[in-house]
Amino acid sequence: MVAADRARARMVDALRDAGRIRSPAVEDAFRAVPRHLFLPGLSIDDAYADEAVAVQFAEGVATSSASQPSMMAIMLEQLDLRPGHRVLEIGAGTGYNAALMARIVGPTGAVTAVDIDEDLIAGAAVHLADAGVTGVGLVVGDGALGHPPLAPYDRIVLTVGSSDIRPEWVAQLAPGGRLLLPLAVRGSQLSTALDLGPDGVLRSDSVRSCAFIRLRGLGASTDVAARLDGFRLMLQVAEDGPGPDAAEVAAALACPGGLLPVPVRLGSADVWDGFGLWLALTEVGTCRLLASDAETGLPDDLLPLGPGRGTIALATVRGEQPPGLAMVVAGPDRAEGSRASSVGVRVYGAAGPVLGVRLLTALERWLTAGRPGAAEWQMAAVPAGVLREPLPPGVAVVRKEHCCLLLDMPGLPTK
Ligand SMILES: C[S@@+](CC[C@H](N)C(=O)[O-])C[C@H]1O[C@@H](n2cnc3c(N)ncnc32)[C@H](O)[C@@H]1O
Structure with missing residues (x-):
């Protein structure tokens, strides 16, 4: 051999x-x-x-x-x-x-x-x-x-990676055919296998975490990450929805407040696709803060995420006054790589303490639901414009240009 x-x-x-x-x-x-x-x-x-x-x-x-x-x-x-x-x-x-x-x-x-x-x-x-x-x-x-x-x-x-499910792909699938794609969902990228039903709806067979280069050309997504001046951080917000504003998040970051204890350890997969996705589907102010270069302004507080460092946060949405932010930060015995670290929630700005409590409430619900990760989600993709309301409880909706995603998880609180 x-x-x-x-x-x-x-x-x-x-x-x-x-x-x-x-x-x-x-x-x-x-x-x-x-x-x-x-x-x-x-x-x-x-x-x-x-x-x-x-x-x-x-x-x-x-x-x-x-x-x-x-x-x-x-x-x-x-x-x-x-x-x-x-x-x-x-x-x-x-x-x-x-x-x-x-x-x-x-x-x-x-x-x-x-x-x-x-x-x-x-x-x-x-x-x-x-x-x-x-x-x-x-x-x-x-x-x-x-x-x-x-x-x-x-x-x-x-x-x-794609931020949407284009109608061309659905139209070119045979009846009962399967579309598999790394799909951006509120800041996470999920390798999603979807089967085409006779009603034109795609339903997931399996969902996994992934991280792919994104599409160029007609399907390229506009970059939703904005630089936070003075902090060497990038702010990434959900592709659909009002979301937090970079200047307001920077203003909140300039006013650090207290640290709320968190009773569990979290790894990068929890922050990225586990709790991160759960929070992003239940709170419109969810955002991610990513180190814009190796030497970030908050080096000790960010968690190892993929090739760099970053974290998940909850901020006031654009125009909401006063601005505030609550973010998951690494605790004193921070682990490197994907191992779970002790974490806390650092609050910033006048609205920070309220946001901190909301973030911890969401974390509590995610823990009660059994710490679901990407593999536990059920997803359906309906062509844009044909979604029938009202939706059953426990289903979150992510609206894209070409489709509506329905994400289903027992215990997910939705409005
Ligand atoms: C992660 S690489 C794929 C790896 C490949 N499957 C292999 O086995 O080597 C992603 C590829 O997608 C291509 N790509 C990006 N945008 C595209 C588009 N709009 N249409 C077709 N290919 C595209 C890139 O040029 C790149 O080669």
Whole structure:
């Protein structure tokens, strides 16, 4: 066995042992397709590490990457591909995921992979040829429009983040087909597998946490993060709704108040998708504060989140007077990485104490509900404009341009 085969076998064993790979079909695909041929120039060890590898940058920001193998395995399991399926991938990148999918759908199926970038498609063609993969059609185009000539598809998968569910994707799904996409929901990104019902509603089969590069082109989302002058922090607010205002949050931050104790420890996953998503769905003033660079103005208080630091907060919404903010901060025995830390709630501004109590009440409800994370949510996506009210209790609504998302969780307090 050559070094690449040994490294690949080790990677697949680890993905299977960690429960990321669960089905024989996904395992076979990872064993068969040589990832290193899709990442030429990388050492064998790096090509088979469980890491995302950025392959293209614009102004210092990654615009394409080979996704982390763990995340790819999670998504391939969510996709539930079968031999003979016709698949559309939006975000071809290196072509590696398309090659894995082509292996699973076999000679009776077909994979069409679209990328907005001509150079990436040219590279993917070379990688697929080097790996001897057939059954993948490559297309240069804006995946926001899908690829109508070969529709309908049994599966449409985005390997790039989207803030909305575009009608083109729904229209190009076969009846009962599945759409899988990293979907932005109130500041979280959720890998959501949705099945198309005969009523035109998409209903989730599974939801997982994820973190993907976002769509460029027609489906690009406007950036909702604003710099907070004087604090080296970015304020991220919900994409739908009034939300807090950057100048008012900065004014509140200039008036620090007391620290409220929190009886539980929280990890970055709790702050990001667990309690973070719960708070964002129940309080319109929910926002996230992210370090705008490595040396932030509040270095000791932020929690490790992804590649940087950040936290979740509740602020007064735009125009509400007096302004205030309550934010989850790291406690004295802060843990690094994803391990749970002791935390507290720091209040700022005249309205801070009231917001602190509201944030702690929401935390109490989330704990009572069993600390639900991304995997516990049920989601339905209804085309915009056809939502029927009133909604059942325990359902939160997130309104997008093209769809309304209904998120369902037992114990969720909604108005
Ligand atoms: C995380 S990478 C995908 C990785 C890829 N699946 C692989 O196996 O290497 C995301 C890709 O989405 C592409 N992308 C961004 N916006 C797009 C759009 N509107 N249409 C199609 N592709 C797009 C990027 O160019 C990038 O290659």
